[in-house]
Amino acid sequence: MTELFQQGSLLQPETLEDWTPEVVTRVIAETLETWGFADYGARVRWCWNPRLRTTIGRAIFEDHLVELNPHLLARHPGEIRGVLIHELAHLVVVEHFGFRESPHGPRWKALMRAAGESTRATHQLDVGNLRRRRKNAQPRPHRSRQAQTLSRLEAWWRRLSQRGW
16 A cells, blocks of 8 residues: 555645545555555446435445545545445455455455454444434234234235135
8 A cells, every 4th residue: 555545644635635546546546556456446436426425435346436435535534545445345355255255354364454344333423413313103913822823824824815715
């Protein structure tokens, strides 16, 4: 990695605005080169997704796309590089090793270590007031075990009837 993107460097982007498309694209290219997958960089895309609430980032495999949460990352800009590389590692693992690989398995962890990032799978950031409130949230009535069993039996009977039993 270049000096610009090393953790702890004075040149580390400090705010969301510092993470321009050029900076993000450079981090993606340099990370893929470090991993030996530089040729994959032409297909990888990224975007800010303001619809994300508590999810800090996600990988969309079919589109080779990394989506980042601008609301949460604006509060915690020091996490952007790690999240970007975390999601990029998911794309690389699926692209080169397939869906049978564990999402946070040994190959994913090896990529994260090679990039100098944590192998933690989830974030512990404060997501206060980012959660969506449910409209007209009504408590569901508690169903007894007998009622649950009856529902399962009725569903089983309907399936049998549809098959002509």
